[in-house]
Amino acid sequence: MxxxxxxxxxxxxxxxxxxxxxxxxxxxxxxxxxxxxxxxxxxxxxxxxxxxxxxxxxxxxxxxxxxxxxxxxxxxxxxxxxxxxxxxxxxxxxHPGGGLPLALTLFHAGAFLVGYLALAVGVGAGVMCALQDLRLRRAPERALEAAPLWSLRRLEMGYLRVGYVATTLGLGSGMAWAFGYFGSPLSLDPKEVSVLLGWASLTLYFLLEERLRGYPRAGLLLLAYALLLFAFLGAPFLGSRHPSRLQ
The missing domain is CATH 1.20.120 (Four Helix Bundle (Hemerythrin (Met), subunit A))
Structure with a gap:
């Protein structure tokens, strides 16, 4: 408890x-x-x-x-x-040790599935919004040819928030999962480290969203999503001890 x-x-x-x-x-x-x-x-x-x-x-x-x-x-x-x-x-x-119930495994996988899907849309809209804002600052006359910034911003924040919540739930349930497999909620495992860094980058983005503009804003979003994608696509090839590792 x-x-x-x-x-x-x-x-x-x-x-x-x-x-x-x-x-x-x-x-x-x-x-x-x-x-x-x-x-x-x-x-x-x-x-x-x-x-x-x-x-x-x-x-x-x-x-x-x-x-x-x-x-x-x-x-x-x-x-x-x-x-x-x-x-x-x-x-x-x-940590209590022992196996974890199937419900926690399904919750963990489902949370990350929602997180990946939502962040794919949110990060894409956020990068477009940051680059378009930068372009319009340099050439305001091109505003009529571009999508409204407020539409991109609304799309970005809506999906980013859903993705961030889902990623947080996935990371939290993953920590509980790590108790049973690694004996500690935090482990220097490639998969867990990359997810934690990706989540931390998203957290930093929300903390600095009012100050970031242009390339730094787009770069931080892309870095966060790249780290999360690496956890899914790259970490299993680096000897990850995660139960979903490739055999």
Whole structure:
């Protein structure tokens, strides 16, 4: 139960990048996991418990700051710290071992399937939007010949958010999967590392979306999707220990 709440908390904090309510729910889940851990193991029994408490409190405070336009950047910063602490707690918590139910496997695969499909559309629209914005800044008279930026932007953010949520759920369930196979939610496995880097790149994109323009914006989107594609197409050839590796 402690592990499940911690995973739920990390997922909530991750979604809090653009959903303040999810950040608050994630913080409460982290605090709940800390309470259960203290109930089972004793007060201050290990660094995981401390990380869960700190992460939960930072997430709750970050949620209140996100609601203030002038302090939104600070709120996102606190959310990022809460996420780092939550991931550390997952690493420090003991794993239960044993096989994982089929339902978790189907959920994991389904989440990434939705994530790949949604991100394919969102990344494509985002790259087109970034390049078109750059072109129109150089030659405004060409606006009549190009697709409206607001249409591309709406398409981009709609699909990117769906893809980001699905990828977060897939990554979280993958961490639970890793408990059974690797003995740790985080492992230096090519598949897991590339997914984690791709998800982190998407998170960075959402954090910096108001400041990124032109080639840096398009490049970050392409890098994130390339890392996720590498996890699916390239990592199995590098000796990945993931259960779906090629034989």
């Amino acid at each position: 402690t592990l499940a709440l911690a995973l739920l908390g990390v997922g909530g904090v991750a979604l809090g990048v653009f959903l303040p309510r999810a950040l608050a729910l994630g913080g409460l889940a982290l605090l709940g996991a800390a309470f259960l851990h203290a109930w089972e193991e004793g007060l201050l029994a290990g660094p995981a418990q401390v990380a869960l408490v700190l992460g939960g409190l930072l997430a709750l405070r970050g949620k209140t700051l996100l609601e203030r336009p002038r302090l939104k950047a600070l709120g996102r910063y606190l959310g990022f710290l809460a996420l780092a602490l939550g991931l550390f707690a997952l690493k420090a918590l003991p």
